[in-house]
Amino acid sequence: MASVSQVSTPSTDATLASLWGALEPVGRVDGGGYRRFAWTSEDATLREWFAGEAAARGLEVVEDRAGNLWAWWGDPDGPAGPGVVLGSHLDSVPDGGAFDGPLGVVSAFAALDAYRAGGHTPARPVGIACFADEEGARFGVACAGSRLLTGALTPERALALQGDDGATLADALRATGRDPGGLGPDPDALRRVGAFVELHIEQGRDLVELGHPVAVGAGVWPHGRWRVRLPGQANHAGTTRLEDRLDPMLALAALVLELRRAAGRHRALATCGKVRVHPNAVNAIPAEVLAWLDIRAEVDPAVSAVVGEVETLVAAHGGEIREESRTAPTTFPTALVRRLAGLLGEVPVLTTGAGHDAGILAEAGVPAAMLFVRNPTGVSHAPSEHAEWADCVAGAEALATVLADLAGEGEGAGAGGDGGAGEGGQAGGGDGDRRGQAGGGDGDRRGQAGGGDGGRP
Ligand SMILES: [Zn+2]
Secondary structure (H helix, E strand, C coil), rough: CCCCCCCCCHHHHHHHHHHHHCCCCCCCCCCCCCCCCCCCCHHHHHHHHHHHHHHCCCCCEEECCCCCCEECCCCCCCCCCCCCEEEEECCCCCCCCCCCCCHHHHHHHHHHHHHHCCCCCCCCCCEEEEEEECCCCCCCCHHHHHHHHHHCCCCHCCCCCCCCCCEEEHHHHCCCCCCHHHHHCCCCHHHHHEEEEEECCCCCCCHHHHCCCCCEEECCCCCCEEEEEECCEEEEEECHHHCCCHHHHHHHHHHHHHHHHHHHCCCEEEEEEEEEEEEEECEEECCCEEEEEEEEEEHHHHHHHHHHHHHHHHHHHHEEEEEEEEEEEEEEEEHHHHHHHCCCCCCEEECCCCCCHHHHHHHHHEEEEEEEEEEHHHHHHCCCCCHHHHHHHHHHHHHHHHHHHHHHCCCCCCCCCCCCCCCCCCCCCCCCHHHHHHHHHCCCHHHHHHHCCCCCC
C-alpha cells in the first residue's frame, strides 16, 4: 500500500470511515444487500447526502440537465477551467453490494480532503460527480445519466422508459418535482470536465492474483442489453395435451442454453438474469415470456456474433429481440493511463467487462480513466461484494495522488492558476496544458470523438 500512498494524511482513514458510515444504512434490505434505484426516496436521500457533504466543504452543487450532480471547488467556466473531476454513482442493482459506486464517491470526497489537508491549491477547478441511474436497475438502460449528458441516449427515448412498477422515467422525474421537459444533453456541463477519474471496486479477481490493492483501468469491453419477447398460448396446465401446447417457457429454456453455448464459442460473457412470465401462474401455460440478455466480450465482433445466433433462435420460436443499449469498446487515453500508473508506482493496468460512466464520458471525448480497488472474492452486484478497509484507504490515497497531479499547483482555485491551465481540455488537446498532456498523445480518443462521433452532443 505504501507504493500508492504518496498523498496521505492520518485522517484519510477517519474521513472515509465517517463518509461510509453515513451511507451504510441507506437502501439496505434484508440479506445485507442494497436497493438504491434511480429517482426513488432512497435516491433522494443519497442525493441529499451528496449535497450535504459538498456544502460542508464549501463546494457548489449543480444538477445538470441529465440529473447528474456536480460539486465544484472553483469555477469550471472561468479562465482556469475546465476542471479535474473525481466521482462515480450512488445507485445500485437489486440486492447489490455496498461498494459498487459509493466507494468512488466517498473516495472522491476523502481524496479532496487529503489534498486540501496537504496544503495544496489547485491550478484548476476540482469537481466531484455523482452520476444518476448508472445501473439502470429501474428503467433498463445502464449509465442513463451519463448517456443523457453526452447525448448517447436521447431524452425522448429515456422519458418513455418504463420500470417494473409501470412508471415511466417521465413519471418518476415528475414525482421528484422535476420537469421531464428539461431532461436532455448538457454540453455546458460536459465542457466543464477537463479530466475525469472514477475509482471503483474491481469486479473480478485480477488484483488478488497480482497482489496489488489498486490498479489503473485502461478500458471497458463492448457490451449491451437486449430484450427478448417469446410468445405463447395461455391454457390450462391440467387439460392441455403436450402436443397441443405453445409454451414459451420451452423457448426460454432453449434460449438460455443457446446463449451460453454461443458465448462459449465466441469467447464472450452472456447472462440471462431477468425474466418476466405472463401471467406467472403455477397452473397455467404462460401467454408470454420476456427475457433480458446481457452480452459482453473483449472485442465487438464477438458480441455481435452471440447476438446473431440468439436472433436466429428467437425468430425460430416466433419471438422478437430488441436492443436496449449497446456500448462500443472504450479505450481510455493511453497517455493518461500511463501517467496514472506511473504516479502510483507502476500499479497493474486492467481492462474490465463492466460498464462505467467513465467509459461513456471517454466515448464523448472527455479524457477519462479509472482506478480499481481489490475485491478479495471478485463478487459484485451481490450483497457479499466486499473490499478490505485497508485497500479502500489505499484507493482513496491513490485518488488523492492523482488529484494532486492532474489539478496542478496554483495560486487559488478558479483564480487563473499557474498559467498552465489553458483551454482545450475538451477540444482535442495538444495545446500544452496539463490536460492536453494527460489526455493527449497516442491512443487519445478525444481526437476521434471530436471528429463527429454520433454520440457527442
Ligand atoms: Zn458501478
